[in-house]
Amino acid sequence: MHRLEEIWMTLSIGLLVIFMVVIGFQTFAMGMGPPSHKETIDPQKVSQTAPFDDPGVKKMGENEYEVVMILQSFQFTPSDIELPVGAEVTFTMASPDVSHGFQVAGTNINAMVMPGHIQKITHTFNEPGEFLVLCNEYCGIGHQMMSTTITVQ
Amino acid sequence: MENALRETISQKSSLLGVNTEDAKVSLSYFSVSFVSLLIGGVLGLLQGLERAGLLQLPPWLNYYQVLTAHGILLLLVFSTTFTIGYQYANLSHSFGGLLPKVRKLAWIGFALMIVGTIMVAVMIVLNEASVLYTFYPPLAAHPLFYVGLVFLVLGIWACCFGVFINHRHWKKINPGQPVPLLAFFAMGVFVLWFFASLGVTIEVLTLIPWSMGLVETTNVMVGRTLFWWFGHSLVNIWYLVAVSAWYVIVPKIIGGRHFNEKLIRLVVILLVILNIPGGFHHQIVDPGISLSVKFLHVFMSLSIAVPSLMTAFAMFAVFERAGRKLGGKGVLGWFKKLPWGDVRFLAPMIAMIAFIPGGAGGIVNTSNQLNQVVHNTLWVVGHFHVTVGMSVVMTFFGISYWLIPYLSKRQLTPKMNKIGVIQTIIWTIGMILMAGSQHLVGLLGDPRRTSFTTYGDHPTALSWIPYEYVMGIGATLLLVGVIIQVYAVFNMMFFAPKGETEYPVAEPEDDARPVPMWTERWGLWIVLLLMVVAMAYVVPIMDFVLHAPPGSPPIRTW
Amino acid sequence: MMAERQLSRSTQSVKSSNAEDENSLRGTLVSVGVVGAVIIIVWVSVFWLYMSRV
Numbered sequence: 001m002h003r004l005e006e007i008w009m010t011l012s013i014g015l016l017v018i019f020m021v022v023i024g025f026q027t028f029a030m031g032m033g034p035p036s037h038k039e040t041i042d043p044q045k046v047s048q049t050a051p052f053d054d055p056g057v058k059k060m061g062e063n064e065y066e067v068v069m070i071l072q073s074f075q076f077t078p079s080d081i082e083l084p085v086g087a088e089v090t091f092t093m094a095s096p097d098v099s100h101g102f103q104v105a106g107t108n109i110n111a112m113v114m115p116g117h118i119q120k121i122t123h124t125f126n127e128p129g130e131f132l133v134l135c136n137e138y139c140g141i142g143h144q145m146m147s148t149t150i151t152v153q
Numbered sequence: 154m155e156n157a158l159r160e161t162i163s164q165k166s167s168l169l170g171v172n173t174e175d176a177k178v179s180l181s182y183f184s185v186s187f188v189s190l191l192i193g194g195v196l197g198l199l200q201g202l203e204r205a206g207l208l209q210l211p212p213w214l215n216y217y218q219v220l221t222a223h224g225i226l227l228l229l230v231f232s233t234t235f236t237i238g239y240q241y242a243n244l245s246h247s248f249g250g251l252l253p254k255v256r257k258l259a260w261i262g263f264a265l266m267i268v269g270t271i272m273v274a275v276m277i278v279l280n281e282a283s284v285l286y287t288f289y290p291p292l293a294a295h296p297l298f299y300v301g302l303v304f305l306v307l308g309i310w311a312c313c314f315g316v317f318i319n320h321r322h323w324k325k326i327n328p329g330q331p332v333p334l335l336a337f338f339a340m341g342v343f344v345l346w347f348f349a350s351l352g353v354t355i356e357v358l359t360l361i362p363w364s365m366g367l368v369e370t371t372n373v374m375v376g377r378t379l380f381w382w383f384g385h386s387l388v389n390i391w392y393l394v395a396v397s398a399w400y401v402i403v404p405k406i407i408g409g410r411h412f413n414e415k416l417i418r419l420v421v422i423l424l425v426i427l428n429i430p431g432g433f434h435h436q437i438v439d440p441g442i443s444l445s446v447k448f449l450h451v452f453m454s455l456s457i458a459v460p461s462l463m464t465a466f467a468m469f470a471v472f473e474r475a476g477r478k479l480g481g482k483g484v485l486g487w488f489k490k491l492p493w494g495d496v497r498f499l500a501p502m503i504a505m506i507a508f509i510p511g512g513a514g515g516i517v518n519t520s521n522q523l524n525q526v527v528h529n530t531l532w533v534v535g536h537f538h539v540t541v542g543m544s545v546v547m548t549f550f551g552i553s554y555w556l557i558p559y560l561s562k563r564q565l566t567p568k569m570n571k572i573g574v575i576q577t578i579i580w581t582i583g584m585i586l587m588a589g590s591q592h593l594v595g596l597l598g599d600p601r602r603t604s605f606t607t608y609g610d611h612p613t614a615l616s617w618i619p620y621e622y623v624m625g626i627g628a629t630l631l632l633v634g635v636i637i638q639v640y641a642v643f644n645m646m647f648f649a650p651k652g653e654t655e656y657p658v659a660e661p662e663d664d665a666r667p668v669p670m671w672t673e674r675w676g677l678w679i680v681l682l683l684m685v686v687a688m689a690y691v692v693p694i695m696d697f698v699l700h701a702p703p704g705s706p707p708i709r710t711w
Numbered sequence: 712m713m714a715e716r717q718l719s720r721s722t723q724s725v726k727s728s729n730a731e732d733e734n735s736l737r738g739t740l741v742s743v744g745v746v747g748a749v750i751i752i753v754w755v756s757v758f759w760l761y762m763s764r765v
Contacts, residue, residue: 001416002470002736004466004736004737004739004740005463005466005467005470007740008462008465008466008740008743008747009459009462009463009466011747012462012743012746012747012750013459013462015747015750015751016455016458016459016516019455019516019520019754020451020452020455022758023451023520023521023522023523024448024451024521026522027444027448027521027522028444028448032522032765033444033447033448033521033522034437034438034444034447034521034522034524034525035438035440035525036439036440036441036442036443036444036447037440037441038440038441038442038443038700040441040700040701040702041702042702042703043291043702043703043704043705044703044705044706045703073710097291097708097710098289098291098292098708098710099289099291099292099373099377101528101529101600103528103529103530103598103600105597105598105599105613105614106597106598106613106764107764108522108525108526108761108764108765109525110438110524110525110526110528110529111438111440111525112436112438112439112440112528113440114373114374114377114439114440114441115291115373115705116372116373116374116701116702116703116704116705117374117440117441117702118440119440130611130612131613132598132608132611132613132614134598134600134603134608135600136528136529136530136600136601136602136603137289137529137602138217138285138292138602138603139292139710140292140709140710140711141215141217141283141710141711142710143217143602143603143604144216144603144604144605144606145606147606147608147609147611149611462743462746465742465743465746466739466743469738469739469742469743470736470739472739473735473736473738473739473742474735474736476738477735484737484738484741485738485741485742486738487738488738509745509746509749510749510753512750513749513750513752513753513754514753516750516753516754517753517754517757520754520757520758522761523754523757523758523761525761526757526760526761526764527757596757596760
């Protein structure tokens with residue numbers, strides 16, 4: 001191998017290693033890994049299975065909330081959610097039909113919700129505003145209408 | 154067999170090239186390829202305009218039908234048929250003709266693919282299969298859609314076996330000789346293709362009885378994982394095909410020599426071995442996969458970047474050496490000396506340059522939690538239009554300007570070259586506008602695979618619309634590019650002046666060392682490939698199966 | 712072509728062109744430096760966006 005090529009390969013692979021160290025540190029030391037919840041659920045009995053038999057916004061502690069949510073073609077239940085500024089919210093989600101994607105535009109909230117699997121993602125809303133919630137996985141003819149809002153005030 | 158042997162040897166003694174019979178195979182594949190490009194391109198424009206709210210589709214045609222057809226026609230049919238046409242021409246050229254039975258396999262593959270494509274297309278047109286290119290269960294298409302996909306895969310396998318048989322035959326009659334470099338690439342492409350398609354084949358075979366109602370439920374996560382085993386490998390197969398032209402064809406066109414063959418072969422081997430697990434980074438925000446498995450896949454996906462980093466150096470070195478021979482001075486003077494006016498160089502060169510942001514975007518996509526910023530947004534659409542739509546497709550276009558006249562025994566005229574240069578410029582501008590705005594608006598959250606919507610006039614969604622206009626403008630330019638390209642291809646096939654065209658295959662440097670024979674141990678590379686696949690997939694798939702939730706019945710939501 | 716290629720290799724004078732070559736590949740090093748810079752810029756931008764949204 002050419003000497004300059006060795007230099008390039010060392011530096012560029014080093015760069016990839018740095019990227020991995022940064023995201024690895026965030027994932028394993030700071031709990032910032034991507035949504036990866038591992039519980040399962042019968043997709044045909046979602047609305048009879050706790051906690052999805054009672055979807056809604058639940059206050060869990062001091063400015064700490066859980067939103068139990070069903071994503072079904074083509075709506076979010078509950079919808080038009082209201083939360084106080086600084087709320088740390090965990091979304092617990094399931095789908096009774098096809099795959100959906102849970103995304104809140106302008107935030108890092110982006111998670112797949114697959115039938116048969118419960119998915120969770122946590123986010124702290126530090127800024128007030130009306131956030132757009134949308135389904136980002138094709139789920140059928142009305143996919144583009146599947147949206148709601150989260151109002152933080 | 155004996156006959157075949159004699160035929161091969163007699164052809165070998167004459168000059169290498171592609172004989173008429175083999176040329177027919179390649180030209181037939183190219184015809185299907187560019188007809189698919191035309192239809193897929195028209196559908197692409199329809200989508201681009203609908204997405205921006207500039208066009209309303211008629212009631213009998215919905216956005217998702219168009220999107221499904223666009224994806225399958227371009228990502229499956231166009232690229233597959235082009236690849237086979239090009240790789241078989243390379244094989245015929247390198248081996249001095251295909252074996253008659255291999256040629257027959259190529260025709261069988263051709264017939265199977267046509268049947269498959271027609272079945273799939275009819276189901277999409279009938280709105281029985283608006284499940285997009287990924288057909289994630291439990292969205293259930295008509296059973297014939299999946300049967301059509303099986304035909305497509307069988308067609309690909311026929312071509313894979315053809316390559317393996319011809320390769321083995323050549324090795325037998327040329328003991329101790331390294332295969333020509335283009336044939337080495339062909340082996341890499343088809344070995345990867347065969348193993349990549351295993352996953353999706355299993356998936357599709359389970360979906361057929363399920364969509365017919367013979368089986369009640371299916372395991373959604375297993376299906377999705379098997380799909381991406383194939384889905385991401387597929388784009389890397391196109392990439393490997395493009396790379397074969399970058400390493401072997403382009404140096405000859407610019408009057409240079411190819412890079413160190415040992416390194417080129419190493420790049421091929423690494424791409425073949427490391428590629429399949431790359432699909433997992435499509436599932437970074439999926440449930441049911443532990444963080445440690447995901448991080449293993451971050452590592453495995455990033456390792457695929459390594460051969461491309463090697464390629465970056467190699468290609469610039471080839472350019473610099475050639476440019477200096479042409480009188481380039483200073484640190485970067487060689488850059489200007491390259492034959493920018495030659496479409497056979499210009500198109501693949503822009504393709505290579507596009508892979509710089511393309512590859513960088515890929516590194517972002519696979520960087521674990523950074524995927525949350527981009528997953529299923531238009532960023533991803535921009536990403537694969539830069540990587541596939543520019544890096545791969547522009548290389549294919551560049552190839553067509555010499556290979557098609559070569560096969561049809563015609564010439565690339567200066568006028569056609571000029572048309573090609575204009576086509577390349579239009580395509581480049583179109584892609585920069587479209588993919589550029591997709592990248593940007595994706596970062597703002599605009600989702601992919603969604604027809605025009607303002608989400609009830611939400612201000613966030615309204616702020617995306619200007620970017621979507623730019624996308625529409627880009628898509629319009631791209632269709633102009635498609636039309637010029639298709640015109641050029643069929644002109645060179647049937648109407649260009651008769652004559653001889655060069656098959657540009659680069660030679661090694663004068664002081665090149667002999668090719669190490671250990672690079673040809675395909676058995677070993679396949680074992681390593683399978684080990685890497687096992688490392689990547691055994692744990693998560695076993696996990697999905699052993700801890701499976703009750704399955705999903707077929708669902709139709711369109 | 713195969714035989715021709717081997718012939719040309721065997722009759723090659725064994726010349727080490729390393730010193731001259733190193734000089735002439737400076738442009739390549741600069742070019743891949745640009746590649747590295749693009750990778751860094753793209754990655755850091757998205758990382759910055761991610762962190763600003765945490």
